Amino acid sequence: MRRLIFAALAGGLFGAGLLVSGMVDTLKVQGWLDVFGDWDPTLAFVLGGAILPMALAWRWAERRKVAVLGTPVPARHDPRLDSGLVIGSLLFGAGWALAGFCPGPALASITFGGWGGLVFVAAMLAGMVATPALRTRFTPAHT
Amino acid sequence: MIEPDWIWGFVGGLMIGLAATLYLLVNGRIMGASGIVGDLVDGSGRATAAERLAFLAGLIAVPPLLVPLYRGVDTHVSSNFGVLIAAGLLVGIGTRLANGCTSGHGVCGISRLSPRGIVATALYLLAGGLMMFLARHLGGMI
Numbered sequence: 001m002r003r004l005i006f007a008a009l010a011g012g013l014f015g016a017g018l019l020v021s022g023m024v025d026t027l028k029v030q031g032w033l034d035v036f037g038d039w040d041p042t043l044a045f046v047l048g049g050a051i052l053p054m055a056l057a058w059r060w061a062e063r064r065k066v067a068v069l070g071t072p073v074p075a076r077h078d079p080r081l082d083s084g085l086v087i088g089s090l091l092f093g094a095g096w097a098l099a100g101f102c103p104g105p106a107l108a109s110i111t112f113g114g115w116g117g118l119v120f121v122a123a124m125l126a127g128m129v130a131t132p133a134l135r136t137r138f139t140p141a142h143t
Numbered sequence: 144m145i146e147p148d149w150i151w152g153f154v155g156g157l158m159i160g161l162a163a164t165l166y167l168l169v170n171g172r173i174m175g176a177s178g179i180v181g182d183l184v185d186g187s188g189r190a191t192a193a194e195r196l197a198f199l200a201g202l203i204a205v206p207p208l209l210v211p212l213y214r215g216v217d218t219h220v221s222s223n224f225g226v227l228i229a230a231g232l233l234v235g236i237g238t239r240l241a242n243g244c245t246s247g248h249g250v251c252g253i254s255r256l257s258p259r260g261i262v263a264t265a266l267y268l269l270a271g272g273l274m275m276f277l278a279r280h281l282g283g284m285i
Contacts, residue, residue: 135240
């Protein structure tokens with residue numbers, strides 16, 4: 001039960017931060033990506049503000065190895081890059097620019113973002129459901 | 144000149160970072176939006192479904208409670224459903240292939256100095272900037 005309460009608190013604080021920072025406004029996000037137009041640097045302040053506490057959190061977590069509720073701290077991923085990471089990140093960036101939404105802000109604003117927000121989230125979830133099939137089809141299985 | 148939007152961006156960013164801190168230090172999980180929802184909808188995160196749903200409930204329910212504090216929050220989301228569907232599919236497929244998005248690779252990955260997080264962030268920023276140029280300045284689509 002405690003696990004669920006803290007998950008909801010983290011989700012709520014994440015959503016509140018996305019609203020306060022202005023990241024639920026697709027024009028601000030597109031303004032950040034529009035380096036050839038009227039560039040808006042707000043997103044750099046958001047990312048900087050978010051990375052600061054997390055850099056401290058990782059130091060503490062890596063030393064402790066186990067989180068407060070007993071779950072082991074997630075292991076470091078194999079640092080090698082793979083085609084999924086490269087191709088996926090490029091596709092994601094293209095979609096991010098087209099709509100001005102990434103997954104967090106799209107979900108945080110779904111209750112007040114109108115039909116457009118709902119259409120985006122529905123397409124995003126459909127893409128997520130389809131990905132395992134695409135992955136086995138286009139990339140060789142890990143050996 | 145420092146603009147108010149930058150300060151609010153930093154304050155909201157700190158809140159996002161504290162949310163990720165809470166989820167990491169208490170629950171032992173990485174706060175990546177695409178992973179939390181993606182593992183749920185494709186069935187791979189069934190064992191931790193309750194925790195994922197609790198996180199998503201907070202993420203979806205809290206922002207509208209704060210909206211009245213602002214004079215009109217507008218997402219300015221496009222009314223071109225074709226663009227939105229293409230964008231949603233790209234974001235959905237891309238974040239799952241890459242195993243992360245702005246929160247997982249950007250916030251949680253960079254702060255851990257994860258090579259994959261840093262490369263992913265550089266690539267989606269690059270692709271985002273290019274697509275913005277193509278779609279807005281050449282194509283006039285957005």
